[in-house]
Amino acid sequence: MSLPKIVDLDGSRPGDREILGGKAYSVNKMRELGLPVPPAFALTTPLCGEYHENGRTLSDEVWDDVLRHLAQLEKDTGRRFGVGPFPLLVSVRSGAAQSMPGMMDTVLNLGLTEPLRDELARETGDQEWAENTWNRFRESYASIVVGEPGSTPPEDPYQQLRAAIGAVFDSWTNERVKAYRTRHGLGVGAGTAVTIQAMVFGNRDARSGTGVLFSRNPSTGENVLFGEWLEQAQGEDVVSGERTPSQLDELKRAMPEQHAELDRLARVLEHDHRDLVDIEFTIESDRLYVLQCRKGKRSAAAAVQVAVDLVHEGLITTTEATDRVTAEQIQALNDREGIRTGSPVVASGTGASPGTATGVAVTDTDEAQRLAAEGTAVVLVRPSTAPDDVPAMFESVAVVTEVGGSTSHAALVCREISLPCVVGCGAGTVSDLLGRTITVDGATGNIYDGNVLESDDQTHGALAELLSWLPNPLPADHHLSAVRPLESA
Template identity: 70%
Template sequence: MTSSAPTSPVTAVSDVIFLDGTFPGSRDLLGGKAYSVNKMQAMGLPVPPAFALPTHVCAIYHDNGRALPEPIWQDVLEQLHRLEADTGRTFGAEPSPLLVSVRSGAAQSMPGMMDTVLNLGLTPQLCRVLADETGDQQWADDTWQRFRHSYASIVAGDPTAEPPADPFEQLRAAIGAVFDSWTNDRVKAYRARHNLGNGAGTAVTVQAMVFGNRDEHSGTGVMFSRNPATGENTLYGEWLSRAQGEDVVSGEKTPSPLPTVSEILPEIYPQLEQVATILEHEHRDLVDIEFTVESGRLYVLQCRAGKRSPRAAVRIAVDLVREGVIEPKEALARISPEQAAALADNHGVHEHHLVLASGIGAGPGAAVGHAVTDVDEARTLAEAGTPVVLVRPSTAPDDVPAMFESVAVVTELGGSTSHAALVCREIGLPCVVGAGAGTMTALAGRVVTVDGASGTVYDGDALNTDHSGARDEHLDELLSYLPGPVPAEHPLAPLTNTDQERA
């Protein structure tokens, strides 16, 4: 296929690329999600077939008045035929309709910041066809309702809107909506917080759907090859039966621990362990893997370097040196200045204070602030200098700018692999998720202490500023990799000062 847009800034690269593992594209070109899919296809892992519109097409779309040029759309249709051939299903037609997901993916991982549309390609008529084909009206209806909600909220921007009757119109609009999400406020806030610059744009991945909501032998989950909160070398993650991926990562439901998979689907858990081992070996790092099981068959949807707490970052880096995977110099480079600062400022809590709420510790560390349940109020107070603890039912992507201005986050629902937890863990923001219904009412207006390590919220200021706790052997070993005296401007300087105080 030849490039359909001569103005494309990337020479001799197609504007739509089939991800069969043979294309030698970089992460910058394909975006993180499509790059991951392409790489896992090349490794022979069970990945649903997909194609991508690379990152440079994002600029073409916006320069074209936020519209996909016709030649690129024709390329999309051509690659859609390849998905049909690979799946034996037909997009927008009987007797076996093909449904697809339309996913975002920038070069740098930004969990939950951009938009994704699932189950695309359904209409009321095709919903009936799907029910007839499978003999499962309940599943077909659930999938249709999920698509209606996703399309209305993400593509139409109107919760009362219905998807177009033409599935091809749905697809073209959803691709545009994903490109549009590149310029939303949460992306801007995330990129500013992490000094990522403006970036080239997001890619769009169109992938054949697999259904974790299909039956009792189906589900979806997120797993990490090591514990992202502590760094412990053990498989870690969460799982929801009869669910789709957004149910886990959105934080709108509280999932079960990953080991429950071994009880429900004992033949799947060893496959998960094997996949995690293979992908960690390939990445030479902690990996975050999204997966779905449909009717007892495992599919891997995405793999990326996992977001981790500052203390886990230290342990993982040191353990990988001990295992001979990376060199000490690389271990030092893997600790960001923000992680180093969070470790230097880390405080414990006085546990004799009244406990107001308990949940899952998702972002280690502790902080004190005024509990606020409204996003706009939280931002206003934070801008005025008031330490704010943001308390929400679950954290929607639009809450992210307020999260970045808060000292801690608490949610009533969700698990430790939700987007909110990933974002908090990455920046060292104390976070407690899944604290239960009524938490917002119990905490609103109070000064509270959030202990993200234990998953506990205490009344008042329970912070312990004493740094004389037990020494961290992994931190000591990491600091021993430093070549001599460390200048004050070095990212790890705060840790060496803290280490000297403890010695």
């Protein structure tokens, strides 16, 4: 049965990733599984094409349908959109069929106005929280929807919503999406869906926060819960890379029950996906919510290790395991170089994507792309990385940041393409490294002066086992045919 153009994500009917987009598909699936997910509905991917064909305008017919689904969201939450004292606020999120972390736009806390902010403050007795939520929305709306930092959102929440939906559809055609899709050979694509979801507030109080976790370590593949956490924050604070979060162990100490529940949910979702998963979560006043789940981006080493381990655990077949590893990932493992013993460390942070590389430290993205086009090996060194930096990241040999964590969008993008990345090196790193030739070790988080690479003959233990599962002789059109001679590795 075909899906309507706008779909309630209540888990009552099977989803279609191509139609719902990855984010909405995951929300629908998690609600089907009975997990604690805020209610939501989605404008499907075909509407993105209709929007652009209609002169970048949302038709009145579609808008009327949005309002009908918004009324259901009000019923589900017991709150009213645009009406105090505690109005329904929503997130307006992008989501294509293929995961593209951070490439498109999202608006949080939508539905606030200055009068509603004041009502919210009186109702909750928390002026600071109401002001913080308003400022977050105002800044996000101004930069993403209006494109004019400092501007004030419209006083009509419905006008805000209609414009934000358009802005998310518009982000499908931005330069970072084009660069990402080109780099990964994803083709033109059908467009992005838009998920409209009731807000939960990780910035609510001291018993609130947000984080990202992986069911296994996405750098090494080790079967341990891995992630980061920010107290009294919202999701964009973690994934944007503009703040440096704490390790998930900090949440375990502060909220052991919530950590234990996250561990359980991670196993449920990993078993459902039959793969390593990446989960975004929020805790509002001790209440846990999961917002998204997708197959986790991983390093080359993790791709091999996870594939082999899932075979041993009986979750996938050997054929599925070899299909999940690319020739590029195997080549990256076999081309590894090590660090010369005794080399001087000039900076250090958190290793977010393993691998080593040497290049000239550059901070300007345009200059990085120009130098790379001329054949210069460039290390992109930034205070933090924003989605607009992605085209330059794709042209660099490594990425280094002053702030941010290993679950930021930038780190995810680097791991996916085996690009060494070190995050959270601290203030002043850019000025200290700028213009110097440096070597980046994305596993240890160390940065060295000069070119200190030397050959590394260490064999990745799981790789030989994975390659032994390939048929012999290997069909010429098999995706790993180019690396068949490396079986002896």
